[in-house]
Amino acid sequence: MTELNKTGAAVGEPTAAHRPEAFLEVRDLKVHFPTDDGIVKSVDGLSFSLEKGKTLAIVGESGSGKSVTSLAVMGLHRLGARGKNVRMGGEIWLDGKELVNASPDEVRRLRGREMAMIFQDPLSAMHPYYKIGDQIVEAYRVHNNVSKKVARKRAIEMLDRVGIPEPAKRVDGYPHEFSGGMRQRAMIAMALVNNPELLIADEPTTALDVTVQAQILDLIRDLQKEFGSAVIMITHDLGVVAEIADDVLVMYGGRCVERGPADEVFEQPQHPYTWGLLGSMPRIDRETSERLIPVKGSPPSLINVPSGCAFHPRCPYADLPKGNVTRTVRPELQQVDGGHFSACHLSPEDRTRIWTEEIAPKL
Amino acid sequence: MSETNKTESAPEAAIPHQASAPGEREVLLKVEGLQKHFPIKKGILQRQVAAVKAVDGIDFEVRKGETLGVVGESGCGKSTMGRVITRLQDPTGGSIHFEGQDITKLSTGKMRPLRRDIQMIFQDPYGSLNPRHTIGSIVSAPFRLQGVEPEGGVKKEVQRLLELVGLSPEHYNRYPHEFSGGQRQRIGIARALALKPKLVVADEPVSALDVSIQAQVVNLMDDLQQELGLTYVIIAHDLSVVRHVSDRVAVMYLGKIVEFADSSKLYESPMHPYTKALMSAVPVPDPKRRGQKNERILLRGDVPSPIAPPSGCRFHTRCWKATQICKTTEPPLLELRPGQRVACHHPENFADQAPQDVVLLSAAKEAVDLVGSAVLAEEAKQAQASAAAETASEEPAAAAEETVTAEETVSAEETVSAEETVAENQESTDK
Numbered sequence: 016m017t018e019l020n021k022t023g024a025a026v027g028e029p030t031a032a033h034r035p036e037a038f039l040e041v042r043d044l045k046v047h048f049p050t051d052d053g054i055v056k057s058v059d060g061l062s063f064s065l066e067k068g069k070t071l072a073i074v075g076e077s078g079s080g081k082s083v084t085s086l087a088v089m090g091l092h093r094l095g096a097r098g099k100n101v102r103m104g105g106e107i108w109l110d111g112k113e114l115v116n117a118s119p120d121e122v123r124r125l126r127g128r129e130m131a132m133i134f135q136d137p138l139s140a141m142h143p144y145y146k147i148g149d150q151i152v153e154a155y156r157v158h159n160n161v162s163k164k165v166a167r168k169r170a171i172e173m174l175d176r177v178g179i180p181e182p183a184k185r186v187d188g189y190p191h192e193f194s195g196g197m198r199q200r201a202m203i204a205m206a207l208v209n210n211p212e213l214l215i216a217d218e219p220t221t222a223l224d225v226t227v228q229a230q231i232l233d234l235i236r237d238l239q240k241e242f243g244s245a246v247i248m249i250t251h252d253l254g255v256v257a258e259i260a261d262d263v264l265v266m267y268g269g270r271c272v273e274r275g276p277a278d279e280v281f282e283q284p285q286h287p288y289t290w291g292l293l294g295s296m297p298r299i300d301r302e303t304s305e306r307l308i309p310v311k312g313s314p315p316s317l318i319n320v321p322s323g324c325a326f327h328p329r330c331p332y333a334d335l336p337k338g339n340v341t342r343t344v345r346p347e348l349q350q351v352d353g354g355h356f357s358a359c360h361l362s363p364e365d366r367t368r369i370w371t372e373e374i375a376p377k378l
Numbered sequence: 379m380s381e382t383n384k385t386e387s388a389p390e391a392a393i394p395h396q397a398s399a400p401g402e403r404e405v406l407l408k409v410e411g412l413q414k415h416f417p418i419k420k421g422i423l424q425r426q427v428a429a430v431k432a433v434d435g436i437d438f439e440v441r442k443g444e445t446l447g448v449v450g451e452s453g454c455g456k457s458t459m460g461r462v463i464t465r466l467q468d469p470t471g472g473s474i475h476f477e478g479q480d481i482t483k484l485s486t487g488k489m490r491p492l493r494r495d496i497q498m499i500f501q502d503p504y505g506s507l508n509p510r511h512t513i514g515s516i517v518s519a520p521f522r523l524q525g526v527e528p529e530g531g532v533k534k535e536v537q538r539l540l541e542l543v544g545l546s547p548e549h550y551n552r553y554p555h556e557f558s559g560g561q562r563q564r565i566g567i568a569r570a571l572a573l574k575p576k577l578v579v580a581d582e583p584v585s586a587l588d589v590s591i592q593a594q595v596v597n598l599m600d601d602l603q604q605e606l607g608l609t610y611v612i613i614a615h616d617l618s619v620v621r622h623v624s625d626r627v628a629v630m631y632l633g634k635i636v637e638f639a640d641s642s643k644l645y646e647s648p649m650h651p652y653t654k655a656l657m658s659a660v661p662v663p664d665p666k667r668r669g670q671k672n673e674r675i676l677l678r679g680d681v682p683s684p685i686a687p688p689s690g691c692r693f694h695t696r697c698w699k700a701t702q703i704c705k706t707t708e709p710p711l712l713e714l715r716p717g718q719r720v721a722c723h724h725p726e727n728f729a730d731q732a733p734q735d736v737v738l739l740s741a742a743k744e745a746v747d748l749v750g751s752a753v754l755a756e757e758a759k760q761a762q763a764s765a766a767a768e769t770a771s772e773e774p775a776a777a778a779e780e781t782v783t784a785e786e787t788v789s790a791e792e793t794v795s796a797e798e799t800v801a802e803n804q805e806s807t808d809k
Binding site: 076077180194195196197224225226227228229230232233251252253254255256257258260277278281291292293294295296297298299300302306307308309310311313314 | 451452589592593596597600617618622655656657659661667
């Protein structure tokens with residue numbers, strides 16, 4: 016490992032003028048919301064990249080900044096807040112175009128065509144007053160200069176593709192006439208109607224039953240194969256991550272604490288928070304162990320983020336590194352090996368030892 | 379089954395009654411033929427035109443000190459069941475016995491003293507706490523309503539309860555909005571435990587919480603059960619959580635219990651095809667198992683409407699093993715193996731209950747496409763094994779032989795389709 020590789024700055028943040036090679040590259044993204052109580056630092060220096068045809072899962076608890084990140088990529092913060100109540104910094108490069116400093120018009124042209132989003136709750140994401148078909152037609156006609164008839168045909172085709180029975184009939188249905196799973200399918204159809212190259216799915220299956228969840232995950236995977244899109248999957252369910260993701264990014268308090276290929280992150284997780292997440296999950300494939308190993312305490316306030324490592328108040332190993340380093344110095348992302356990074360003050364030897372001896376046997 | 383008989387013979391003497399067999403615990407709650415139908419009314423006269431059969435005839439019992447998990451998809455009636463057994467809603471039919479006392483038809487006034495013993499924890503920690511009351515007043519409400527004066531005064535007792543669930547006694551004068559979701563759920567638990575209940579019905583107690591907090595609450599409920607000897611009925615849609623907390627599990631589908639078994643037995647060898655499908659759909663946090671689609675069973679479509687549930691076995695419209703008998707005859711919930719009751723004509727991991735009926739329904743033929751090849755191969759093996767067992771045990775009568783040949787054809791068919799799926803899988807991976 017070279018000295019250059021060891022610091023997260025050299026890896027995660029290449030010089031600003033450099034045009035990235037990756038399809039989507041987010042560099043040092045900051046999204047802050049000024050409020051009466053102080054600045055809410057929802058995302059505070061996040062970097063990642065994603066290639067076409069790959070799936071990145073962003074994992075974290077509520078309030079860790081997962082959704083804010085996805086909304087930032089979609090350029091939706093400015094829209095809601097009219098540019099007044101949000102401060103954004105850093106860069107987002109999508110297919111060679113920078114989005115953070117782009118004009119709202121430019122982003123609007125990309126939104127829906129090059130990037131699309133699936134929301135958690137399809138009932139509130141769809142307009143209750145318009146027919147499903149009309150909403151898909153609208154999304155299609157915004158970006159394609161075609162007649163209503165052609166667009167309708169396209170809508171029926173998409174509904175068929177996502178597995179809605181009798182699409183020619185259901186295209187005239189209203190959102191409330193669809194079941195939860197069907198509604199989620201319709202929203203996927205709407206998101207994919209323009210063959211976007213980047214699909215962001217924000218907890219797409221959280222509100223669904225396991226059986227339907229399996230159907231939807233399969234569908235997203237098949238469609239990704241078919242269209243070769245890049246997918247960002249935002250979830251808190253590590254089972255879903257293992258099921259679908261190539262890469263994993265674990266967020267805590269608005270920052271990335273661990274990132275790497277899914278296999279490695281599950282096999283050799285490097286951050287105590289990732290251990291905590293794995294230990295908290297009851298598993299269906301294991302005999303009931305005595306107790307779950309929860310993470311003590313609750314997620315941090317994003318206004319007064321704990322000093323040093325944001326996780327130190329909840330970390331059982333915070334006193335292990337010498338001195339007061341966990342409380343005073345914010346750890347940077349460091350390379351573990353290959354594409355696997357972790358932001359932790361524990362020495363690599365300590366981490367390997369704790370994982371193999373203390374955590375892994377209890378899972 | 380033996381327990382059921384005992385309580386039937388001596389319904390009054392249930393409290394002092396001790397189960398004779400060691401390990402068999404006393405029955406605390408016994409539910410028989412429970413029904414809850416919600417009428418659908420139409421027109422000026424508001425005549426009833428149909429009913430949503432949310433719970434449609436279920437029997438089970440909860441033993442003292444155990445945790446019963448109830449799982450099922452949304453709309454299967456599990457929450458309604460929870461509300462009916464706590465008498466928050468009145469049942470349409472059937473009976474509920476609590477400690478041997480029939481509480482099915484008790485009036486609100488007569489029910490009140492029993493409320494002390496039966497408590498509920500709700501799913502939504504935001505909606506179940508009054509935002510205008512302090513935590514102290516919320517947790518002390520049970521004492522006020524029941525007119526109970528705990529030793530050392532209400533305030534002291536409430537502070538003790540807050541400590542018990544891992545909150546600080548100083549939180550007494552705060553309001554719900556000052557707490558996080560996990561803390562609010564703890565407040566809900568403290569309130570439910572205030573009067574030292576015997577039975578706690580928890581409706582999705584952890585599903586609104588983050589994973590790390592979820593683990594804290596699960597552990598807390600576990601500790602409290604051991605400390606206070608509580609009996610839980612935990613209703614949840616998350617099968618992993620239910621596996622972790624439950625001693626026994628009831629699987630519900632469209633208002634019926636389709637399988638009722640000891641937790642370990644249910645998860646190791648599920649007998650109802652629905653249970654098997656449900657469990658195979660749970661994503662496992664292990665990327666190595668990704669793409670092993672051949673172990674998965676995908677169910678087609680959604681749960682049918684509980685207004686007009688399918689005839690016979692309610693699962694037959696989505697089941698890959700459904701035959702004619704499934705369409706016409708409702709399978710009874712039978713104890714096929716000790717500690718494992720199942721309502722199915724063609725159970726998994728067990729001898730077929732209707733071996734003469736072998737022709738698959740057309741819906742089942744479609745559904746079988748979505749069943750993983752490994753599952754089918756295993757089934758075929760078991761079918762052959764059970765067929766062999768039958769020939770060994772029974773007289774080589776012509777009838778028996780017929781069934782055997784019939785079974786073999788089925789298993790042969792299944793293996794063929796399994797091979798096809800394997801080939802398809804390979805093709806798709808090649809692509």
